[in-house]
Amino acid sequence: MPRITLVEFNGTDHTIDAEVGKSLMLNAIDNGIPGIDADCGGACACGTCHVFVEPGWQAVSGESNGLENAMLSMRPDQADNSRLSCQIEVTDDMDGMVVRMPEYQM
Incomplete structure (x- = not known):
């Protein structure tokens, strides 16, 4: 299993x-990580699982x-390294990957 670090x-x-x-x-959800809300359940329809x-x-x-890309284009905090974790x-x-969460997902 790869070890991934998510940073609030x-x-x-x-x-x-x-x-x-x-x-x-x-x-992230399975591990109780705060900041990954996943309101749409992974349907790529809300952007609440945004990470850098x-x-x-x-x-x-x-x-x-x-x-x-369409979902991310609606985000004011979109960056070149933005992705939806879903x-x-x-x-x-x-293994060893690091992703960061935006401010609004606290």
Whole structure:
């Protein structure tokens, strides 16, 4: 199981053993990580699982698709490293990956 660290806006970090094949969002929910609200349940329809993928891990997290890009374009805090964690499928290559959560998801 890859170990992934999710960092809250206030700097509190949470390292989880993530299950391969599940989304990062579901892994966060399963581990009780605050700041990943997932109001739409992973349907890529709300943006409440927004994360910033740390440099060096963007290629490993995969490419965003048109629907994800549309959701992210509505966010005032969108950045080049923005992703919706519901759209990131965990792989073994993500061992050590770090993502940060935006301020509004505290």
